[in-house]
Amino acid sequence: MSSDSSYYVPASSRMPIFMAFGLLLFVLGASFTMNNWGEEDSNAHWLLIASFAVIWGTMFFWFGSVIKENDSGMYSGQLNQSFVWGMAWFIFSEVMFFFAFFLALGYVRLFAVPWLGGEGEKAITNILWPGFEAAWPLLVTPDNEQFPGAHHSMSIPAVSKLHTWLPFWNTLCLITSSGTIALAEAGLRKGNRTAFKLWMVATLTLGYVFVFLQGLEYYEAYTHMGLTLGAGIYGTTFFLLTGFHGFHVCLGAIILTIMTIRGFGGAFSDHDHFGLAAGSWYWHFVDVVWILLVLVVYIF
């Protein structure tokens, strides 16, 4: 029971209360902005912008102090293990967030839409919208005036046209990037910093290409396919699932960008690089979500 037997407790910190204040600004800003949407004299969006400044600023200093404490050797192996558990359970909570949206998609496809189409022995719902036919992707909604549906779906085309299908390239990008980040970590563990930096840049490039292609896909959906958030349940589930996934890719890309910049600045050693490892787990997590998403949103 030598060094590991003494406990480390950080002294009191101003960071959490600043973060709480940032979240207060965020909730007020977001709520007022949404409720006053379209009103010209609303200033609520400034509140929202201020909240981002407070939240990002706090995170900068908070993580900064953690890095400093770690560099000065204050952290024991036990504390580092706490960070590992913390990150793992955080990713589990993210998995469950996506689970809610997958659950919604599954329920809609297996039950809600078929029932609207008259399936089931006691179905009466097709009295409301006579002639509605259940289909997936649902391009013609029950109430086509309120929810105009879409002209085309995002589903997988014939194999010969696969190269024109954006999700194909997106999948390629993300899966490859999971490999490149593993190579970057392996390089770092072996002490090969050149390989580490190179593979990090490759990972980031692939990540940003993914975000760009996803943006392109949304642009296509809105301008040429009539597929919008308001198009009905197909557009709803498509945009919310890919949108939240894309948002998490962006977060992951930001995390990895910071890790890369720190790496170029000489941070991380072959045995002490939890920030990078955590970012890498997060990246693998968005990759796995994407594979599930491709299967249930685009292919089947």
Added chain:
Amino acid sequence: MSAVIDSHHDDHHHGPAKGLSRWLYTTNHKDIGSMYLWFSLVMLFIGGAMAMVIRAELFEPGSQIVSPEFYNQMVTNHGLIMVFGVIMPAFVGFANWMIPMQIGAPDMALPRLNNLSFWILPVAFGILLSTFFMEGGAPNFGWTFYAPLSTEYAPPTVTFFIFSVHIMGASSIMGSINIITTILNMRAPGMTLMKMPLFVWSWFITAYLLIAVMPVLAGAVTMMLMDIHAGTSFFKAGGGGDPVLFQHIFWFFGHPEVYIMILPAFGIVSHIIETFSRKPIFGYSSMVYAIASIALLSFVVWAHHMFTVGMPIAGELFFMYSTMLIAIPTGVKVFNWLSTMFKGSLTFETPMLFAIAFVALFTIGGLSGIMLAIAPADFQYHDTYFVVAHFHYVLVPGALFSLLAAAYYWIPKWTGKMYDETLGKVHFWMSFISVNLTFFPMHFVGLAGMPRRIPDYAMQFADWNMMVSVGAFLFGISQLLFLFIVLKCIYNGKAATTEVWEGAKDKGFEWTVDSPAPYHTFSSPPSMESLKSSS
């Protein structure tokens, strides 16, 4: 900036900061635990005041005091505050105070995150309560906020409600990550999982449930937000969605949530019963397996809340039988508590009184739960006061009594002073009598068909309702007495010993440290031997 505590010498120099900054910037699990507990006590009185308004309105049939619109806001916010603002934060407060002390840890694993988890709670509830003063009034769609009542027909303040639920969820998730990490990583050497105190076990499983289902709730309110502001059609049949989808997602969160509010109570009651029976808990490992089974089953029973919504018969049957399965592990726990007391040297201090009342009255709530689980019978009970009676029996003489018991049980360890035993017993008997007066007659009016959530009722329910209201007012006053007892204990209590309770000797590390517990409990891990040698 920070300090390494590696000797007793440092310990004494590292006491609490002075003034407000102590509470704003603290990373100490005891400070944060106290803030959680005071916060939930304040919320108890706010949510309780709303219950008083509800009972005053229902004192007699007809429209009495408040408008039906305001009544809806009262019912909604009473539920939200009691669930998310009282029971949950109070258990987190106990977890903060007791888990590090029970497992021999210096503090929680992630102390700064711990501070953040607490301080965003007042943010969330400040925003929720501020909606009372906004145009359109506070949320009025019930604590279960079913779509489309909470989407198409909701007041504009629903946006604030949605974000405040997000913040409450974030607080719970961060708090749970912290608790689960503490338990997995900070136990004293030699404390294997199956040697952990039962309160720690119950929180371990509760934290897992919270991390698993709070994100699902976040997903549900996000879908509401999109339906309201972005034109999506999750809960709109016209676009191919389904309002029933909301209920499925909500109750997928909601049923584990119900157990989140009771599992830590099981841990607390186990400790109290073993202490005042002067025996080790009967069937320790079966207690652990029972908690785990209840937690796992809670993921596959959610649709018993929606038997009348229009489900395929196979669904009704599946959810009926899976629900009834939960009676088995719950029964194991109840019989284990009884067996612990059997042939024990019982004494009946206030914590024990509350704990015994918990076992008896929680069982009443559990039995009415089995009645509700019977799908064909539920068609009669659904949305009546019978349901209100059922969940109040598990939440008030269940969860809340366990919290009061825990407060009496551990307050000498926190403050170093004893509470007034006579007043504590008065508080118990007042609470016990009034809680039954309040909630037992609800079974009768419910079975007779009185619907819940309605500000008026038919004449034949008048007598019972008046009795319920009298009981509710009495219960409200009794809790003011609790506040007085706590304050009297802090300012004017007699000094408590290290052991505090005669039967507590070998029941956990918390009884080996001074009363009051020092600001930093352990500077190095205590050994399991110190626990045994004192017994």
